[in-house]
Amino acid sequence: MHGHISQDTLLEVPAVVVWDVYRGLELGKLADELLRDVIGSVEVVHGDGSVGTIVKVTFPPGTPGSSYLKEMFTKIDDEHRLKETEIIEGGFKDAGFELYRIRLQIIEKDAESCIVRSSVEYEIDDKLEEIASMATTKPLEIIAEVIGKYLKEKQSSLN
Template sequence: MPTFQLRLRLAVPSHSLWVAMAETTELFPKLAPHIISDIKVIEGEDAEVDSIRHIKYKSNQTGGKYVKEKLIYVDLDGMEATTMEIEGGHLAEGFTKWEMTLRIDSIDAQTCIIRISVNYDCKSGFNPEANIARSQAEMRSLLKRMEQYIVKTGLYSVDRIYTPNTQKVA
C-alpha cells in the first residue's frame, strides 16, 4: 500500500499541540475558514475511538464538499491517533483508501515534531501526485496556523491540560 509522510517541527510544547488536536472539531473551522466551513460529530463522542465526524468544505475545494472520517485509534500517552476517511473527501477524488496517522513527539519543553503518515490506495489509472501535494500543503498550513494560535492564545498551557473523564482545569 502506498504511503506518504509529512514531518513538521513546531515551536509549541508537545502536550499543548496534543490537547489542541483533540479540539480540532471546534478549532479547524476557526483556523481555516477558507477551507473548512463546519465540522460536526455525527456518531459517538468527539475525539473517542469509533467517533465519526462530518467535515464540510468550502465549495471551491476539489475532492468534494465534505468528508466523513472515523477515528480508529488513539494512544493518549503516546500522543498518536489514526483516522480513516469513510465517505467523500479524498475518496471522491479517485482514492479508494485514505488512512492518516499522526504522532506528536517532544523535542524539548517548547518544541515538538508532528509526524503524519498517510496510507492510501487509488482507483486504477488515477495519478495521485497533485492531490497528495495539495493535501500536504494544506496540512502544513493548518498545522502552522494551529501553532500560531497556541502561541498567541496560551490556551493550551500546562496548567490548562486535561485528561479524559475530567474537565479542563482553569
C-alpha cells in the first residue's frame, strides 16, 4: 500500500532565508535547540549536510513507539528548494513501514514570505494497512512554525 500526505505552512520570512536553514544541518541544530522537549535531540551520525548525510533523532522520554530514528538525506535540490530524507532505521521503520520519505519544499510566496510544503510518502504491506494512520506531517508543521517564528524574530532584531 502506498500513501501520501502533505501540509503547507505559511512563514513570514523570505524563501531564501528559510532554505538556508532547511537545506543542510542548520534545521537539525535549531530543532535540537528549540524543540528538544517536543522532537528530541538531533545528532549528525555521518556527513556534512549534503546527500548521504545521516542524522539520528532521539525522541523525548515517554514518546510512544521507538525511542529514535535515523534518516538519510537523499535529495537536495537548490533550484527547487527541495530536500528529501528517508527513515532508514528506527521510528516508522520499526512500526512496519517499508518506506517513509519526508519531502520538504520551500515555495516563495512573495519577497517577504514563503510556504513550507511538508510531505510524507510511505509504503507498507497491505496486511498492515491499519498502521497507515501513524503517518503524519504534524512534527514537520511544528518545526516549520517554530523555525519561522525564530527566523522572523532574528530578522526583526537585525532591522
